[in-house]
Amino acid sequence: MNDKTFLMIPGPTPVPERVLLEIAKHPIGHRSSEFSSILEEVYANLKYVFQTKNDVFMYTSSGTGAMCAALENLINEGDKVLSLVIGNFGNRWAKIAESRGAVVEKIEVQPGEVIDPAVLKKRLDEDINKEIKIVTLTHSETSTGAANDIKALCALIKEHGALSVVDGVTSVCAMPCKPDEWGIDVLISGSQKGFMIPPGLAFLTASEKAWKVYEQCKHPSFYFDWAAHKKSVQANSTPFTPAVNLIAGLNVALKMIKEEGIENVNARHKKHAMALRKALKAINMKLLVENDENASYAITSIVPPEGISVPEIRKALKNDFDIVVANGQNQLKDKIFRMGTLGFVCDRDLIASVGALEAVLYKLGHKFNLGDGVKTIIEELSK
Numbered sequence: 001m002n003d004k005t006f007l008m009i010p011g012p013t014p015v016p017e018r019v020l021l022e023i024a025k026h027p028i029g030h031r032s033s034e035f036s037s038i039l040e041e042v043y044a045n046l047k048y049v050f051q052t053k054n055d056v057f058m059y060t061s062s063g064t065g066a067m068c069a070a071l072e073n074l075i076n077e078g079d080k081v082l083s084l085v086i087g088n089f090g091n092r093w094a095k096i097a098e099s100r101g102a103v104v105e106k107i108e109v110q111p112g113e114v115i116d117p118a119v120l121k122k123r124l125d126e127d128i129n130k131e132i133k134i135v136t137l138t139h140s141e142t143s144t145g146a147a148n149d150i151k152a153l154c155a156l157i158k159e160h161g162a163l164s165v166v167d168g169v170t171s172v173c174a175m176p177c178k179p180d181e182w183g184i185d186v187l188i189s190g191s192q193k194g195f196m197i198p199p200g201l202a203f204l205t206a207s208e209k210a211w212k213v214y215e216q217c218k219h220p221s222f223y224f225d226w227a228a229h230k231k232s233v234q235a236n237s238t239p240f241t242p243a244v245n246l247i248a249g250l251n252v253a254l255k256m257i258k259e260e261g262i263e264n265v266n267a268r269h270k271k272h273a274m275a276l277r278k279a280l281k282a283i284n285m286k287l288l289v290e291n292d293e294n295a296s297y298a299i300t301s302i303v304p305p306e307g308i309s310v311p312e313i314r315k316a317l318k319n320d321f322d323i324v325v326a327n328g329q330n331q332l333k334d335k336i337f338r339m340g341t342l343g344f345v346c347d348r349d350l351i352a353s354v355g356a357l358e359a360v361l362y363k364l365g366h367k368f369n370l371g372d373g374v375k376t377i378i379e380e381l382s383k
């Protein structure tokens with residue numbers, strides 16, 4: 001089967017038809033009053049989704065652009081940055097910090113594990129001279145499917161006095177993430193994830209404390225400059241030519257999120273991820289993140305059964321059902337496959353995907369009770 005692709009990867013994610021139709025319209029001028037009205041709604045609704053009273057900036061870039069927008073506006077050469085690394089994307093923070101001349105130290109764990117708040121506390125307590133200026137963290141680590149306890153970790157960072165800079169690329173919308181309440185100083189995300197629109201936009205919000213550090217930055221980024229974006233947000237404008245069609249689509253998508261309610265959107269993601277985990281266990285599949293408490297609601301990493309390879313599973317899902325699941329990245333390539341439950345995903349998609357996975361595993365000779373996965377997912381989703 002083809003031409004009916006269901007993207008079950010952690011981004012890009014499926015896009016609602018309403019949003020696609022909006023994006024398909026002729027572009028409008030980015031300095032028109034019509035576009036300014038769209039921006040006014042978008043900026044207001046981004047604050048709602050990010051659950052912050054602070055401005056949310058929008059960049060025409062991928063998520064990595066917003067990561068650069070965070071660190072390139074905060075770091076001076078020689079600054080000390082502590083990077084909490086639970087996978088590839090945590091490591092990306094460290095690389096960006098190094099590219100700005102920061103002295104980077106890492107706390108790193110094995111794939112599938114998360115940062116123990118006690119370990120972070122110990123390191124921060126040792127920093128009696130308060131040399132650590134910034135701590136970078138990943139909320140939902142897409143490369144492994146593990147999720148840090150951002151609330152607990154950011155509370156410790158706040159107590160120490162450093163800035164917390166959080167990657168919420170696959171957590172904003174999917175998982176509760178409350179920058180003002182939890183004391184997150186900088187939070188970034190990307191459009192092709194929980195926001196239900198194609199790739200091309202990224203977002204950033206910063207606390208008052210982060211702004212004070214920005215003011216000390218000797219060489220802030222030109223394209224991503226916070227002050228330029230703040231001025232534009234206040235004028236319902238953008239500093240440069242933005243991706244107007246994507247923003248028009250985002251306006252529709254944000255209204256859909258608001259209609260559903262951000263807490264309900266978070267709860268839907270949790271229900272889907274937990275139901276999927278149970279269904280996978282019911283068909284004798286091993287999960288990379290064993291403990292539900294440490295699992296992302298956006299992505300689940302699965303270890304293939306003995307004798308069946310990741311490429312075989314991915315190929316059969318694609319060829320037989322037009323369902324795309326992701327391979328592992330870097331050192332996890334062909335060791336795990338990843339199923340996304342991120343964004344515009346409904347119960348039907350989950351039931352169909354688990355059924356398709358059962359069919360594929362059955363064909364490939366995996367030993368399990370046929371139907372147990374579908375039975376479990378139906379039971380879990382009916383709760």
Ligand SMILES: Cc1ncc(COP(=O)(O)O)c(C=O)c1O
Nearest residue numbers: 062063064089142167169170190
């Ligand atoms: C957690 C996380 N951070 C950062 C990124 C980078 O985003 P992009 O590929 O849009 O630059 C991704 C992309 O998958 C991600 O999942």
